[in-house]
Every structure is written in structure tokens, then in C-alpha cells.
Amino acid sequence: MGYFILVIAQTVVLPIISATIELLVVGGDPVLALGKWWVFWGVGTRLFVAGIVQVSGNGPTAAILGAPTPSVQEKQLARELGTANIGMGAAGLLALVPGWSLPAGAAGGIFLLIAGAMHVAKKNKGAQENLATWTDLLVGAVIILFGAYILVRAVAG
Numbered sequence: 001m002g003y004f005i006l007v008i009a010q011t012v013v014l015p016i017i018s019a020t021i022e023l024l025v026v027g028g029d030p031v032l033a034l035g036k037w038w039v040f041w042g043v044g045t046r047l048f049v050a051g052i053v054q055v056s057g058n059g060p061t062a063a064i065l066g067a068p069t070p071s072v073q074e075k076q077l078a079r080e081l082g083t084a085n086i087g088m089g090a091a092g093l094l095a096l097v098p099g100w101s102l103p104a105g106a107a108g109g110i111f112l113l114i115a116g117a118m119h120v121a122k123k124n125k126g127a128q129e130n131l132a133t134w135t136d137l138l139v140g141a142v143i144i145l146f147g148a149y150i151l152v153r154a155v156a157g
Contacts (some may be wrong), residue, residue: 019034
């Protein structure tokens with residue numbers, strides 16, 4: 001149950017609450033505020049926490065690879081994915097630095113979108129993997145739309 005609460009909080013609830021508070025307190029562009037907070041929570045904290053769990057060897061990632069008991073190679077692959085997640089998550093945490101939200105979130109957002117898309121067709125996903133799939137797609141799509149918004153604004157002047 002804790003996994004579900006954490007993932008829903010990181011990918012939906014906390015970005016919306018954080019952006020709403022920012023907009024009420026300091027104002028600004030709602031798309032930029034939502035994008036920044038989605039990068040921070042959806043990419044930054046989510047991938048950083050997932051990476052720590054993967055590197056520790058206590059998460060479900062190795063088991064998702066297919067074997068009832070993950071092999072040494074599957075555990076190693078999960079740990080290596082964990083280090084990539086820690087790096088992308090750490091970058092996502094930099095979204096709070098003015099002007100850094102898109103560069104900080106681009107790699108993680110693209111990663112989540114592609115990872116989610118690759119999981120959609122997989123049969124017999126458990127509840128955690130289903131939640132991860134759809135929230136990966138959500139965060140990835142938000143970051144891509146955020147990037148498109150910033151690029152259109154830059155081109156339009």
C-alpha cells in the first residue's frame with residue numbers, strides 16, 4: 001500500500017499541490033509552475049527513490065525481469081538501472097534552480113515515457129507494475145508537453 005501512496009503522491013498529488021501553492025504565493029505562468037514541480041516530484045524524487053531501492057536490491061525490478069528468483073545477472077542489471085535512476089533523479093531535483101527545470105527533467109521524462117510505452121503491451125502485470133506503467137506515461141507526457149511549451153515560447157519570442 002505504501003508504494004501506491006508514494007507513487008500517486010509523487011506523480012499527481014504533490015506536483016499539483018506544489019504548483020498551486022507557488023501560483024497562489026508568487027504567481028506566474030501555470031504551465032511553467034506545473035512543469036517545474038512535475039520535474040521535481042515526478043522525475044526527481046520518483047527516480048531518485050526508485051534508484052536507491054534498486055541499488056539496495058530490495059525492490060521488485062529484478063523480479064519483473066521474469067525469474068521467480070532473480071539471477072545474479074538480473075540483480076546486477078537492476079542495480080545498474082538503479083544507478084541511472086539515481087543520476088536522472090538527482091538531475092530532476094535541480095528543477096527548483098531557476099531555468100533548469102526542462103534540462104533537468106528532459107532525460108528522465110523521455111526515459112519514463114519510453115519505459116511506460118514498452119510496458120503497456122506486457123501481459124500479466126501485477127498491480128505495482130501497472131501503476132508504474134501508467135504513471136511513467138503520465139509523467140513522461142507531461143514533461144514532453146512542458147518542453148514543447150517552453151520551445152514554442154522561445155521561438156515565438
